[in-house]
Amino acid sequence: MCLVVKKHAASLVAVAFVLAGCGGGWEGGKTPGIQTVLQIKVWPHGKDRGALREWRLHCDLAGGTHPAPEKACERLFALAGPFAPTPGDAVCTEIYGGPAIAEVEGLFRGETVDARFTRMDGCEIARWDRHAFLFPVKRESS
16 A cells, blocks of 8 residues: 555656646646746836836736736736847837836746836837736826
8 A cells, every 4th residue: 555655646746747847838827837926116107207006916826916917927928038128239219208117026937027118219119018018007108
């Protein structure tokens, strides 16, 4: 009997390791083994002119105070390098998209995140627009 239980326990451990290594994408509200907890702060009218809006987003089991956590997590995991800054050598249009500012801090896939989003030029506007699902607020345009 003891031998059967040990073999069964060993099988369960092996299955757990296999399942932990599977996937890497979004599956029905749970992303196994990937810690994602974000604090999102947005000043829709700029830091000097408006109230702060704030959310927490958890993606291991979609939740937090974000208004649409499952959808936000799904979209976030679909982006490649979602918190990478605009490259320093990028050629950007000189267009102003308004004073809105967003900051995202925490963990994404277990890695530290400290990202800032603005609408100061064409590259930053495009970056903001790709991430707008994280900060669903009306913003003031110039």
